[in-house]
Amino acid sequence: MAKKYIDVMDTTFRDGFQSVFGGRVLMDDFFPAVEAAKNAGITHFEFGGGARFQSLYFYLQEDAFKMMDGFREIVGKEANLQVLSRGINTVMLDTGSREMIDLFAKMFKKHGTTTVRNFDALNDVNNLAFSAEMIKKHGLNHEVVVTMMDLPPGCKGAHDVNFYEQTLRSILDSGIEFDSVCFKDASGTANPHKVYETIAMARKLLGESVHLRLHTHETAGVSVASYLAALEAGANGIDMAASPVSGGTSQPDILTMLHAVKGTNYNLGDLQLDKVLKYEERLKECLAEYMIPPEATQVSPLIPFSPMPGGALTANTQMMRDSGDLEKFDEVIAAMKEVVERGGYGTSVTPVSQFYWQQAYANVMFGPWKQIAPGYGRMVLGYFGRTPVEADKEIIELASQKLKLDPTTENPLDIADKDETKSIAHWTKVLEEEGLEVTDENIFIAGACDQKGIAFLKGEGPLMVRKGKNNNSGEVEMAGNYTVVVDGKQYSVQVAEGEGDIQVAPVAASTAPAAPAAPSGAGSFEIHSQTPGNVWKILKNPGDTVAEGDIIMILEAMKMEIDIAAPQAGKIVSINVEVNDAVADAQLLATME
Secondary structure, eight states, X not given: OOOEEEEEEEOIIIIIHHHHHTTXXXXXXXXXXXXXXXXXXXXXXXXXXTHHHHHIIIIIOOOHXXXXXXXXXXXXXXXXXXXXXXXXXXXSSSOOOHHHHHHXXXXXXXXXXXEEEEOOTTOOTHHHHHHHHHHHHTTOEEEEEEEOOOOOTTOOSSSSHHHHHHHHHHHHHHTXXXXXXXXXXXXXXXXXXXXXXXXXXXXXXXXXXXXXXXXOOSTTSOHHHHHHHHHHHTOOEEEXXXXXXXXXXXXXXXXXXXXXXXXXXXXXXXXXXXXXXXXXXXXXXXXXXXXXOGGGGOOOTTGGGSOOOHHHHHXXXXXXXXXXXXXXXXXXXXXXXXXXXXXXXXXXXXXXXXXXXXXXXXXXXXXXXXXXXXXXXXXXXXXXXXXXXXXXXXXXXXXXXXXXXXXXXXXXXXXXXXXXXXXXXXXXHXXXXXXXOOOHHHHHHHHHHHHHHHHHHTTOOOOOOOBOEEOTTSOXXXXXXXXXXXXXXXXXXXXXXXXXXXXXXXXXXOSSOOOOOOOSOOOSEEEEOSSOXXXXXXXXXXXXXXXXXXXXXXXXXTTEEEEEEOSSSEEEEEEOOOTTOEEOTTOEEEEEO
């Protein structure tokens, strides 16, 4: 009897890159490995979407749409090219308007996408309906998702088999059109027994004809066991990656899974060991100069206590490296447990995982619940939909007070549609004012990436790629492009090996106006930064009178806005930083009398 065919999606070039490098891999560096993967017989790839959309514009000076076109050209017309989309966010930084969600589907279809894996981190089915409609409208396959994780020990009320069954039944009852169903465990914390029971439940509910798959990560060390459990329960597909971007924070390796199913009745995509070996060798050559952070290769037994997705973990640690506070990482991870418990049990997957991380980071850096991370606060207040259970009432009240927002049950799409800055007309006007070509692609890049998208389109985006090569002495040579901080100023540094030139240039400033120069005088009361970060906005000028609590400036750290408020009533005497400056912990920001 023939073995059961299991569809394999290769996540190397999206989730693998995101989980190991924070998405920062240049297309010309990895395209030869795509050719090798094709030659190995792989026909289903995750090739874009998720954080791999913004990372190209933010860090790589590359256009995601051109990358997608190049990928499609390599693998041919018949390959199934899949992207990751966050429901009403799609690949945007925030909830999109209906017209921007429509534009997302249109653009991703135009640039080579076959299938959209569509999830909502809150498992709020209302957040899946409109994006699903647009995905199907533009002729794409729709893979609808139920997001999974294990709750921290001692927590209950969601994320059990009954909860996932209720979510799946809601999807079916809603009439959402889909082509396949995926259970997505971004943190890799769902225990194998629960995985088996969940997939078995879904198979019974969906019948035998529906394509059903599991996505997980190795972060907590149980991914192979979970995949075997899913296959035993009736899954049709699983996701894997290729070394050196497999295991650790990523998906299990293709070779590992081929080994794990020996002697079983499962045929993993007709893949052959010798061909996969050649593909992995080519990929290793392509990525030889890239610095693999040590945490990307590790399994952490503590992750189930504080679920942090592999795709977010390395992005966060890389930002902490840039900020100079990586030593706080373990404290932030430990602080996540309380943040998850009190936040309503949204699944720890983007964007909710980042909300959890930002709030835990704030709790560590500023003291427990002294600040509310804007995303976390808006989540518990209902601005992204309904959390699986109601958030802690004290946290809801605190978020309302800090963010000056009332709790809401309004449809997030209706809220977004009323926001002029989320309209096509708004971004068309911005492009025209900046002297940039108005195309559907440019509108979406600007709308999805805000001012960083505009900076990219103007040729002002930074190149921030981490490359390091081990030599025989055991030292590390760091050739490539870097952003360094000297006396609070950012510089883009291009470093060449051997006798090559070293080029240094100031990092391009954003389109935000620069702050006024600080006067020669200084006030007697100093205001210092409580965390490393970058100056995002300056709202007050020297000479301005402020009340206690007025916001003087806003820093950005870990993708989080940090308000710098006046600690007392008085007058601003000096502003000691400028917009876009990198600031260190305890650095002087302003003085007042």
